[in-house]
Amino acid sequence: MRFRPSGPVPGMEHVEALMADVMRETGASAGLLYLLPPEERVLRLAVMSGMSQQIAAPWARAPVDASTPVADATRERRLVWLDSREEVARRYPQLGLVLPYDFMLAAAPFVSGNLAWGGIALLWTTRHPPRLGTHQREAITACCRRAADLLERAAAQGRPLLPPEEPRSLPVPLEEADPARAMAALGFTERLPMGCCALDLEGRLTFINSAGADLVGAGDASLAGRRLWEALPWLPAPVGEDSYRAAVVARRSTSFTAVRPPHTPLLFELYPDDSGISVHISPVARQPDTAHSPPSDDRFGAMGLYHLTYLAAALAEAATVHDVTDVVADQIVPAFGPQGLVLMIADEGRLHIIGHRGYSAEFISRFDGTPLASDTPTTHALATGDAVFFPTFADFQRRYPEAPRHDTRNAWAFLPLTASGRRIGSVALSYDQARPFPPAERALLTSLAGLIGQALDRARLYDTKHTLAHALQTGLLPRSLPCVPGLEIAARYRPAGHGMDIGGDFYDLIHAPTATTAAIGDVQGHNPDAAALMGQVRAAVHAHATAGTSPGELLARTNRLLTDLDAGRFTSCLIAQLDPARHRARLATAGHPPPLLRHPGGRTEVLPLPPGLLMGIDPDADYPTTEIPLPPGAVLVLYTDGLVEVPGTDIDDTTDDLARHLAQTRIQGLDDLADDLVRHAERAAPRHDDIALLLIRARPTGD
Numbered sequence: 001m002r003f004r005p006s007g008p009v010p011g012m013e014h015v016e017a018l019m020a021d022v023m024r025e026t027g028a029s030a031g032l033l034y035l036l037p038p039e040e041r042v043l044r045l046a047v048m049s050g051m052s053q054q055i056a057a058p059w060a061r062a063p064v065d066a067s068t069p070v071a072d073a074t075r076e077r078r079l080v081w082l083d084s085r086e087e088v089a090r091r092y093p094q095l096g097l098v099l100p101y102d103f104m105l106a107a108a109p110f111v112s113g114n115l116a117w118g119g120i121a122l123l124w125t126t127r128h129p130p131r132l133g134t135h136q137r138e139a140i141t142a143c144c145r146r147a148a149d150l151l152e153r154a155a156a157q158g159r160p161l162l163p164p165e166e167p168r169s170l171p172v173p174l175e176e177a178d179p180a181r182a183m184a185a186l187g188f189t190e191r192l193p194m195g196c197c198a199l200d201l202e203g204r205l206t207f208i209n210s211a212g213a214d215l216v217g218a219g220d221a222s223l224a225g226r227r228l229w230e231a232l233p234w235l236p237a238p239v240g241e242d243s244y245r246a247a248v249v250a251r252r253s254t255s256f257t258a259v260r261p262p263h264t265p266l267l268f269e270l271y272p273d274d275s276g277i278s279v280h281i282s283p284v285a286r287q288p289d290t291a292h293s294p295p296s297d298d299r300f301g302a303m304g305l306y307h308l309t310y311l312a313a314a315l316a317e318a319a320t321v322h323d324v325t326d327v328v329a330d331q332i333v334p335a336f337g338p339q340g341l342v343l344m345i346a347d348e349g350r351l352h353i354i355g356h357r358g359y360s361a362e363f364i365s366r367f368d369g370t371p372l373a374s375d376t377p378t379t380h381a382l383a384t385g386d387a388v389f390f391p392t393f394a395d396f397q398r399r400y401p402e403a404p405r406h407d408t409r410n411a412w413a414f415l416p417l418t419a420s421g422r423r424i425g426s427v428a429l430s431y432d433q434a435r436p437f438p439p440a441e442r443a444l445l446t447s448l449a450g451l452i453g454q455a456l457d458r459a460r461l462y463d464t465k466h467t468l469a470h471a472l473q474t475g476l477l478p479r480s481l482p483c484v485p486g487l488e489i490a491a492r493y494r495p496a497g498h499g500m501d502i503g504g505d506f507y508d509l510i511h512a513p514t515a516t517t518a519a520i521g522d523v524q525g526h527n528p529d530a531a532a533l534m535g536q537v538r539a540a541v542h543a544h545a546t547a548g549t550s551p552g553e554l555l556a557r558t559n560r561l562l563t564d565l566d567a568g569r570f571t572s573c574l575i576a577q578l579d580p581a582r583h584r585a586r587l588a589t590a591g592h593p594p595p596l597l598r599h600p601g602g603r604t605e606v607l608p609l610p611p612g613l614l615m616g617i618d619p620d621a622d623y624p625t626t627e628i629p630l631p632p633g634a635v636l637v638l639y640t641d642g643l644v645e646v647p648g649t650d651i652d653d654t655t656d657d658l659a660r661h662l663a664q665t666r667i668q669g670l671d672d673l674a675d676d677l678v679r680h681a682e683r684a685a686p687r688h689d690d691i692a693l694l695l696i697r698a699r700p701t702g703d
Contacts, residue, residue, distance in 0.1 A: 012046070012161060012168070014150050019047045019120070020170055022143035026136040028122035029103075029251045029274060032056060033147075034070055035118040035163040036110075038155060041682075042326075043070060043118060046163035049170040050123070050274055052202040055245055057335040058098065058310040060167065063326070067092060067317065069107035070119040076648045077116070079140065080107040083130045094313040101250040102126040108140050110148040114657050115683060117151035120144065125251040195281030199270075203227045203244045203277075212281050217260060228268075228279075234261050240268070247272040257284060307335035308447060315455035320466070321345075324459045325355035328452055332429070333357045336448070340409060340430035342367070344378055345417075345456065351378055351426065358430070363406060376403065377414040378426040385423055387446055388414040389437040411435035415449035419457030427452060482511040486580025486699050490670035492678055494642070494691040504530035504571070505640045505692040506538050514548030516580070517541075520638040520694050521573035521592065533567050537615075541573070551575035551588035552625035555612060559590065559623075562616040570614040574638055576696070578630070583698055585630040588623045590615045593641050593651075596659050600633035604663035606655055632700040635673070637662065642689035643681045670695045 019033045030050030034043040043062040062071045069092060073080045082088050082105040089096030104124045110117040120143065132140075154161045189196055195212025199205055205223045213219055216232055223231050229240035235258045243254040247270045255269040269280040311331050318324045325343060333341055340358030344351040353368045372379055377388050377400060390396035390412045393405070411431040417424050427449055481489050491507055504523025510516070519541045523534045540561050544554040554575050562571060574592035578585050587595065587607070591614035598604040612623040630636060644654040661680050667673050674695050681691065 012164070015147065015161065016047050016168060016170060018143050018147050018150070019049060022120070022122070022139055023049055023170075025139040026122060027124070027128075029125055030123040030249070032059065032070070032121045033118070034062065034074075034120070035151070035161065036064065036074065036116055037162055038160050041065070042330075043074060044163040045167040046118070047168050047170060050201065051248060053167065053169065053334075054202070055248060056167070058307060058314075058331060060334050061330040064116075068095065069105055070121045073107040074109040074111075074116045074119045077109055077111050077646075078648060079132075079137070081105075081132055084126075094310070094317070098310045098313070099245075099249055101246050102252065103250050104128050104130075106132055106136075106140060108144050110144050110151060112148040112152045114661070114680075115152070117148050117155075120147070123249070197223075197228075197279045197281065199228075199244070199277040199279060201248055201276060203241075203248075205231075206276065212279075215260070215266060215281050215283065234258065243268070243270055244277070247277055307331070308444065308451075311335070311448070312451050315451055318455055318459060319462050321354060321456065321459040321463050324452070324455045327455075328427070329355045329357045332448070336429075336445070337431065337435075338413075338429040339432045340406065340428075342378075342428040343425070343452070344370075344427070345425035345460075346372060346382060346423070349373075351382070359406060366404065376400070377412065378428055381414040381416040382423050382426045385416050385418065387416065387442065387449070388412075389442060391436050392434045406430065408432050411437075413437065413445055415445060417449055417453035417456060419453045422457075424453055424457060424460075477506060478508055481509045484509070484511050484516050484578070484580065487516070487578060488670050488697040488699055490674040490695045492674045492691065492693040494678055504534040504569075505642065505690040506534050507638070507692045507694045508538055508542060508545075509694070510542055510545040512546045512548065515545065516578045517545035517551075517554070518576040518578060518636075518638060518694055518696060519545065519573065520640060520692055521571055521590075522640045522690075522692070523571045524569045530569060533562075533565075533569055533571070536565070537562070537571055537573070541575070545575075545577075550625055551577050551586050552612075552623040555588050555590045555615065555623040556621065559613075559615040559621055560619050563619040567616065570616045572614055572641075574609075576636060576638060578696065580630075580698055583630050583632065584627060585636065586625050586627045588612060588625045590621075590623055593639060593644060593655065595639075596637035596655075596662060597628065597630075598635040598637070598662050598667075600631055602663050604659045606659050630696075630698045632698050634698050635662075635667065635670070636696040637677070638694040638696070639677075640690065640692040642691040643677065643693060645689055670697055 015033065019031060023031050031048065032045055032051070033047040035046045036043050041064045043064060045056060045060045048056055059068065062068050064071055064075050069080045069082065082091065084104070085096070085100070085102050088105065102125070104126065105121060107119060107121040109119045122140070151161055189209040192209065193211060195209060195215040197205055197208035197212045204225050204227055208223055213223070218232060229235045240256060243256045246252070246254045251272050253269065253271045255267060257265055257267050259265050265284045267282050267284045271278045271280070311327070314327045314331060315324060318327050328343055329341055332338065341356060342353060342359065342364065343355040345354050349372050351370045351372065353364055356364050370376060370379060372382065381388050390399070393410045396403070396412055409430040409432060411434050413429040415427045415429070417426060429445070477493060481491060489509060493505065493507070504525060507520045509518050521537060523530045523537060537558060540558045541554065544557050549557065555573060558573070571590070572592040573590045574587065574595060576585050576587045576595070587609055589609045590612045594609060595607050596604055597607055607628065609626050610624040613621040641651065644651055644658055646654050658677070658680070662677070665673065665676055674693055677693060678691060
């Protein structure tokens with residue numbers, strides 16, 4: 001049996017302690033720790049340090065198959081190191097686009113055995129050497145190992161550690177204050193003729209001296225706990241936010257200028273460290289060309305554009321409607337401020353809900369399938385193409401007095417989704433607090449809806465093509481398998497192709513008076529030509545098997561057919577001729593992954609069949625036949641390489657891992673076992689190839 005850690009069930013405080021330890025030991029300036037909940041394929045941010053939630057919001061959720069450093073590290077079971085801004089932009093253009101600053105990054109997975117539990121990403125400033133030091137690498141490895149042990153122990157004891165709804169932010173350790181020294185420092189800052197203030201890592205003001213308050217024209221009481229660009233109408237939010245974000249991410253000093261009305265230009269210089277940002281405020285002799293004085297409602301500039309840019313990049317990578325829905329739901333709620341979101345698409349005269357956040361399923365079900373002719377804010381936005389905003393509940397109730405209301409919501413935005421001039425759906429955003437929706441925010445949300453509409457339209461076309469391709473491929477596979485006395489059979493097929501990609505994986509079971517033959521194979525390629533050739537191969541195998549041809553001769557005849565066709569594609573295939581009465585099986589392979597045999601007692605072996613050449617290469621290739629015992633209760637496992645291929649891992653190792661898993665699995669029905677083997681493969685890594693699986697169990701005599 002696989003080792004299971006024992007001991008007390010750990011809590012999130014242990015995970016936070018691991019994060020604090022690795023930050024201290026590696027000298028990282030910021031860190032993000034992710035957990036992968038059981039049976040899920042999405043990494044969720046659980047603990048963060050040295051970075052604000054606003055900046056981290058786009059990466060609060062990361063699908064395991066996404067192109068992000070922590071997802072790649074988790075999926076490929078390796079450490080990812082990015083040593084420069086250029087390397088970030090080259091390998092992860094989406095990340096480089098929204099964080100165009102100088103920093104270095106390492107990402108590593110939490111792995112135990114063949115299971116991934118999460119991962120960690122650490123950031124350093126460019127003062128860090130271009131290589132990860134041995135001590136740092138060892139500290140990261142130790143952290144990941146301890147985290148995996150903690151998470152596995154919790155799961156084994158029935159209390160898995162799940163990421164909190166909002167990621168926890170580790171407090172910055174502060175030295176105990178000396179009252180006399182603190183008073184001296186306060187007196188020193190008050191005597192300075194220039195302005196100075198302090199911001200925390202979230203950008204909120206924690207202190208401002210009198211000179212600084214005089215320069216910005218506001219009292220410290222009105223500024224405390226607020227971000228300067230939110231509290232001061234004349235301060236340019238885009239420039240201020242971008243300078244703040246650069247200071248936090250790169251830990252480098254930045255500066256910007258702004259004009260305090262009517263015409264007093266001020267220079268803001270930001271000096272960050274791991275505990276916060278010191279800001280020096282001083283007047284400048286003349287207004288520089290780079291000074292800004294934006295409209296007073298420009299509160300959604302840099303940070304809004306930051307999130308909008310990330311969302312646009314994420315939507316560009318979303319292929320299916322499900323992918324788009326996940327991106328929209330997972331990004332908009334944390335990044336753009338609403339507490340609730342409902343995404344709807346028009347189909348057959350009704351609005352159908354395809355995704356939501358912040359509502360119960362029971363509440364949402366009342367609105368699914370709303371007729372387009374109804375008088376509702378969502379249908380109104382769709383029918384007119386105009387966004388509708390309700391800053392308060394009173395505004396909403398005046399227009400729709402009968403509309404049901406979620407008991408905590410007090411402001412709403414209803415946005416039409418359009419694509420190529422066609423209105424295809426609506427999105428509803430709701431807020432707990434009243435919201436004025438100034439012009440800048442309305443423009444931002446309208447742009448947001450446009451991006452979503454275009455992405456959904458592309459995704460619907462993709463889904464249609466994928467459904468057609470899947471129907472074509474499954475039509476080439478047997479609709480059902482025959483019942484064979486003395487044998488229990490189960491089969492699975494999982495496509496991994498995208499769009500019109502059609503694979504060449506196949507399986508078959510031929511029960512004829514002369515023999516019962518199982519076949520599994522894989523034609524090279526993922527396109528209609530591969531699928532067509534697969535159909536020809538399966539037909540040839542079926543014809544020869546019906547005639548009672550031995551496995552080796554069956555492969556030889558099919559190989560000659562393929563070389564005559566000159567299709568330019570190679571095919572692997574494995575044939576198993578079954579004799580349940582004698583409890584024997586005869587096998588031959590043409591370059592196919594080796595079968596597994598689980599003996600009645602549980603011992604499992606990878607059968608070392610004599611190798612045969614892939615079909616379609618040499619018309620005179622020979623395929624030896626091997627006979628093996630198939631005692632009652634034994635399970636023969638035939639599969640294609642999609643079940644065992646993991647990027648960056650030797651296929652022999654993953655095949656051995658599959659054999660160990662099969663040996664340790666308690667078998668009930670074969671259907672349950674087939675599902676378990678597919679889940680095991682999908683947990684190991686996202687599938688980039690189709691999976692075909694055929695299980696055969698010999699029944700005891702008389703069953």
